[in-house]
Amino acid sequence: MPLLARMLPAPLTMEVRRGAVAELGALLSDSRVATSGRVAVAVGRGQGDHIESLIAPQLGEAEVFRVADGSVDAAVSLGADLRKAAYEVVVGVGGGKTIDVTKYAASLAGIPMVAVATNLSHDGICSPTASLVYEGGKGSFGVPMPLAILVDLDFVHNAPESLVRAGVGDVVSNLSAIDDWQLGNVERGEPIDGLACSMSRTAAEALIGRGDSIESDAFLTVLAESLILSGMSMVIAGSSRPASGGDHEILHAVDQLFPGTSNHGELAGIGAAFCFFLREDEARVTQVVDCLRRHKLPVVPADIGLTGQQFAEAVALAPATRPGRYTILEHLRMQDSEIHDRVGDYVRAFGS
Numbered sequence: 001m002p003l004l005a006r007m008l009p010a011p012l013t014m015e016v017r018r019g020a021v022a023e024l025g026a027l028l029s030d031s032r033v034a035t036s037g038r039v040a041v042a043v044g045r046g047q048g049d050h051i052e053s054l055i056a057p058q059l060g061e062a063e064v065f066r067v068a069d070g071s072v073d074a075a076v077s078l079g080a081d082l083r084k085a086a087y088e089v090v091v092g093v094g095g096g097k098t099i100d101v102t103k104y105a106a107s108l109a110g111i112p113m114v115a116v117a118t119n120l121s122h123d124g125i126c127s128p129t130a131s132l133v134y135e136g137g138k139g140s141f142g143v144p145m146p147l148a149i150l151v152d153l154d155f156v157h158n159a160p161e162s163l164v165r166a167g168v169g170d171v172v173s174n175l176s177a178i179d180d181w182q183l184g185n186v187e188r189g190e191p192i193d194g195l196a197c198s199m200s201r202t203a204a205e206a207l208i209g210r211g212d213s214i215e216s217d218a219f220l221t222v223l224a225e226s227l228i229l230s231g232m233s234m235v236i237a238g239s240s241r242p243a244s245g246g247d248h249e250i251l252h253a254v255d256q257l258f259p260g261t262s263n264h265g266e267l268a269g270i271g272a273a274f275c276f277f278l279r280e281d282e283a284r285v286t287q288v289v290d291c292l293r294r295h296k297l298p299v300v301p302a303d304i305g306l307t308g309q310q311f312a313e314a315v316a317l318a319p320a321t322r323p324g325r326y327t328i329l330e331h332l333r334m335q336d337s338e339i340h341d342r343v344g345d346y347v348r349a350f351g352s
């Protein structure tokens with residue numbers, strides 16, 4: 001009999017709640033995660049002491065490593081440490097950087113990884129890629145999905161507000177990415193994965209109309225779930241396509257031309273709003289802009305300290321950041337003067 005379903009990779013455990021870090025020991029004693037108890041824990045520099053004090057009583061035997069920064073070097077060095085002592089599993093506790101470094105280090109050491117997220121700035125918690133800094137810039141490295149995912153809302157409440165709000169921008173940009181994928185399907189015959197689309201879209205739709213924001217546990221729970229679903233949609237698709245379109249091309253171009261301008265999620269949100277503006281999808285652009293404003297996220301270039309001209313330069317460079325990906329930007333093939341005019345129109349329409 002033919003196989004009438006496809007098997008999907010998924011983490012063994014996913015929990016979003018307060019106090020998750022304090023109960024990490026119980027998760028790790030689950031025999032599916034660690035059988036002999038040789039556990040390594042990687043923490044960032046910022047909140048490493050606090051995290052260590054919470055987990056030390058539960059994980060007496062575990063060795064704690066400090067992750068210096070979000071670089072490839074830090075990941076390679078952690079990977080070497082993990083290999084030396086034959087750990088069974090490594091737990092990465094922290095924000096995006098620490099989790100990405102731990103993901104890559106675990107893949108180098110050939111051991112599974114548990115992700116414990118303490119903020120919600122982007123959909124890398126569960127994605128099959130690690131975004132790391134190297135001498136020439138920033139790169140995306142393919143890694144296995146985490147074995148288990150925990151999000152500790154106590155930590156998220158204490159994380160810098162802007163980093164938590166940023167996650168909203170990254171989730172909302174899924175809607176633009178899916179439109180781009182569908183465009184690629186229609187215009188170029190690119191295969192599209194309906195299941196990956198539905199997960200990525202559902203994640204964004206669950207969030208975009210909510211009236212509450214990051215002070216509410218209910219909102220943070222949906223935000224965390226949406227970010228995890230986005231990550232899983234990319235695993236299922238086998239690429240970042242369901243959560244990264246012209247919006248993320250603009251983001252990467254801003255990062256290249258004007259490093260340090262803003263964070264990933266904030267730029268993804270602006271990129272998505274601008275792409276819907278280019279598509280002349282009035283309903284969606286209004287909905288996305290309203291959502292960004294409700295969560296105090298930037299909407300126009302001036303909100304992130306860029307001039308219209310600088311933003312237009314980034315839009316012009318954007319297609320080159322992801323060769324081969326067909327989005328509204330590649331579709332329109334605008335000349336510089338046209339980009340300049342459209343950015344001007346966008347700022348006039350949505351600048352405050």
Ligand SMILES: [Zn+2]
Binds near residue numbers: 123243244248264
């Ligand atoms: Zn993203």
